Amino acid sequence: MVKEKSDKIHKNKLIKRNKLFDAAYDLFLTKGFSSTAIDDIVKKAGVAKGTFYLYFKDKYDIMDHLILSKSSLVIKEALQKIKDENYNNYIDRVISFIDYIVEYFKNNKMLLKIIHKNLSFGLFRKALQKPEEYKEMKEVADLLLSSLKKEGFSDDNIEKILFMVIELTGSVIYSSIILEEPDTIDNMKPVLFMMVKKMLTI
Amino acid sequence: MVKEKSDKIHKNKLIKRNKLFDAAYDLFLTKGFSSTAIDDIVKKAGVAKGTFYLYFKDKYDIMDHLILSKSSLVIKEALQKIKDENYNNYIDRVISFIDYIVEYFKNNKMLLKIIHKNLSFGLFRKALQKPEEYKEMKEVADLLLSSLKKEGFSDDNIEKILFMVIELTGSVIYSSIILEEPDTIDNMKPVLFMMVKKMLTI
Amino acid sequence: MVKEKSDKIHKNKLIKRNKLFDAAYDLFLTKGFSSTAIDDIVKKAGVAKGTFYLYFKDKYDIMDHLILSKSSLVIKEALQKIKDENYNNYIDRVISFIDYIVEYFKNNKMLLKIIHKNLSFGLFRKALQKPEEYKEMKEVADLLLSSLKKEGFSDDNIEKILFMVIELTGSVIYSSIILEEPDTIDNMKPVLFMMVKKMLTI
Amino acid sequence: MVKEKSDKIHKNKLIKRNKLFDAAYDLFLTKGFSSTAIDDIVKKAGVAKGTFYLYFKDKYDIMDHLILSKSSLVIKEALQKIKDENYNNYIDRVISFIDYIVEYFKNNKMLLKIIHKNLSFGLFRKALQKPEEYKEMKEVADLLLSSLKKEGFSDDNIEKILFMVIELTGSVIYSSIILEEPDTIDNMKPVLFMMVKKMLTI
DNA sequence: GATGAATGAGCATTCATTCAT
DNA sequence: CATGAATGAATGCTCATTCAT
Secondary structure, eight states: HHHHHHHHHHHHHHHHHHHHHHHHHHHHHHHHHOOOOOHHHHHHHHHHHHHHHHHSSSHHHHHHHHHHHHHHHHHHHHHHHHHHHTTTSHHHHHHHHHHHHHHHTTTTTTHHHHHHGSSSSSHHHHHOTTTTTTHHHHHHHHHHHHHHHTTTTOOOHHHHHHHHHHHHHHHHHIIIIIIIIOOOHHHHHHHHHHHHHHHOOO | OOOHHHHHHHHHHHHHHHHHHHHHHHOOOOOOOTTTHHHHHHHHHTSSSHHHHOOOOSHHHHHHHHHHHHHHHHHHHHHHHHHHHHHHHHHHHHHHHHHHHHHHHOOOHHHHHGGGGOOHHHHHHHHHHHHHTHHHHHHHHHHHHHHHHHHHHHHHHHHHHHHHHHHHHHHHHIIIIIOOOHHHHHHHHHHHHHHHHHOOOO | HHHHHHHHHHHHHHHHHHHHHHHEEEHHHHHHSOOOHHHHHHHHEEESSSHHHHOSHHHHHHHHHHHHHHHHHHHHHHHHHHHTTOSHHHHHHHHHHHHHHHHHHOOOOOHHHHGGOOOOEEEEEEEETTTTTTTTHHHHHHHHHHHHHHTOOOHHHHHHHHHHHHHHHHHHHIIIIHHHHHHOHHHHHHHHHHHHHHHOOO | HHHHHHHHHHHHHHHHHHHHHHHHHHHHHHOOOOOOOOOHHHHHSSHHHHHHHHOOSHHHHHHHHHHHHHHHHHHHHHHHHHHTTOSSSSSHHHHHHHHHHHHHHHOOHHHHHHHGGSSSHEEEEHHHHHEEEEEEEHHHHHHHHHHHHEEEEEOHHHHHHHHHHHHHOOOOOOOHSOOOSSHHHHHHHHHHOOOOOOEEEE
């Protein structure tokens, strides 16, 4: 009886939190981050202003959670894809991984605009640090790292190189999709892949 | 006589503009951009509030000019350096260019923080588009581009590759100097150079 | 219990709104509209600045409400008077109605200054459009309209003529009371009544 | 020699003043009075800001001159028209006078918006008080007044009645042309004429 | 007379945060 | 847990006016 009740309460709490989360996501996408006031979020979520502060510290807090959640999703999907495809070649795996992310953001420009240059290694690392939630991710990520290790890259360098690949990818994706600078993403992709291949070849 | 007069006025205007410029620079460095109010800037510059709006549209406007001015300076110096050194090898030239910039920002962390990830190709291009002011820069930049061309890179790819080199460099510099992520800049440098060499080798 | 609570809150809100309303009225009367800052209003009302925007959109909004409220009051009283007096003659009714308004503003020059030429048909109509609040007004107004109709005025013309009578009265009241132009109100009144009688005679 | 010179200077002064005048007129018409800054006026006029203050006290000053100038023009034209037409009947003369003004503002809504309810007797009187400039106007106005006098109106009442006719006309013109309230000007005109006739009939 | 750079008071408006209910 | 009225500091921006040249 008591357990049921607390479950219900817990569920209700989660519902409110999610309502805020979704409302914020929608508003950040449509109005942009800085133009979205907490007032807007709570109104859209249908809760009182004070309630917001029960679940999040401030606008930046909910934004951080949003970026983490949305980016983790993409990365998760991308990792799942290369897990499913079973490439022999580790480079093809990375390229496929990158390709998935590129295509994802081609279709989600607004999200890309928001998470902007936060699409970075730091995020990647953060995602990997929540082991409970990202067990499977970690698993696949390790696969990638061990592949590179097998190829003869030094332990020290593997992480750094992966970091650079991710940063480069993030930069190109943002710049070419949002600004078409220096060219469209479709024209950049072959060059990007070429560069990534070079970077990952010993 | 008349000319002298207008010269003096013109000079005075330049002085005021620079006062605002310098004040804003100092404040952005110490307090950060978003914590700096226009009130702070004019107080530090010793001019009236309205004067600010005589020279700049708003805080973002002065920031843009600041980023462009400060970054141009670094790039100019770096280009001058590789011009002076007369390398035979075009890759060495690029590496030397990057090295200068890395070292510069190692000693100017606050500036780096401010111009953040604006240290990018877009900026580079902007600087090159002010021909009157950046004649020498253009000259050396062309040298670099022609070197790559000579090496057999296709016209189409040269710009894209250079873009990626710059973006990667910018990302690594920012991340490693400010966040020491994934490692310190000194530990990242050799790997960065390695990657850049790979990217620029046909 | 719950009802009591919400009643209390509702009451408090009304009190705050009225405080702002009264403060604005006082200030508009003494300092004039354009010289009154929102700062002045909230200071006088003893509430925070933000509170103002909880109840009114801006200075013009509170002004509109003020004009409507104050003018409705006068019109209401004037209508009540002619209702009480039970004239046989419809023209005497109108004259009496006008006379009440003239005398009212003779004793409230400051209010007249504020509502200026807003004392017009538009206002009159606005007031009549809030049926819940102005049921009695509507009732008496209809009496007036039907009187004119009975006299043989065409339906189409009744409204127009009434409009003109009101506009003329408003103009004369403002001009003669505030500017004594072209003469004092006491000297204008007989001529005004004469004109109104002519206008309402078929 | 000296005279020529001062003539030229005087001419130049007049040119500048007129430039400001025309610029202000254009801007008030297009942007509205309160949205027009002195900055806008001087920029459009092609003179320096300080120059404005050489000719006008402030924005209200130039506005007053504008209203007087533009309204005088209309009234002058209307008076000229009834002078030319040589009606026997004084009422027809007044009706024709009003008709001219109505038609004028039907085609100059923007001007009407600006001079708003300033189209009043006060203005009429002001115009008549500048004898040098408005000699002809005075002449025709006197014709009108004497006509009414001849009809048996008492000296005292003539001015008051004329005042009311003008005020009523102004109100109806503004309300019906700008707001179409309570009806369009074309529907209001016959009723207005009817009322005016009644007011002017002994 | 003419200029236009400089001024700075003045003001509306926003919005994160609190807290009594 | 939830509410939402109240707060008031913070701040960008305008614009009439002045005055040295």
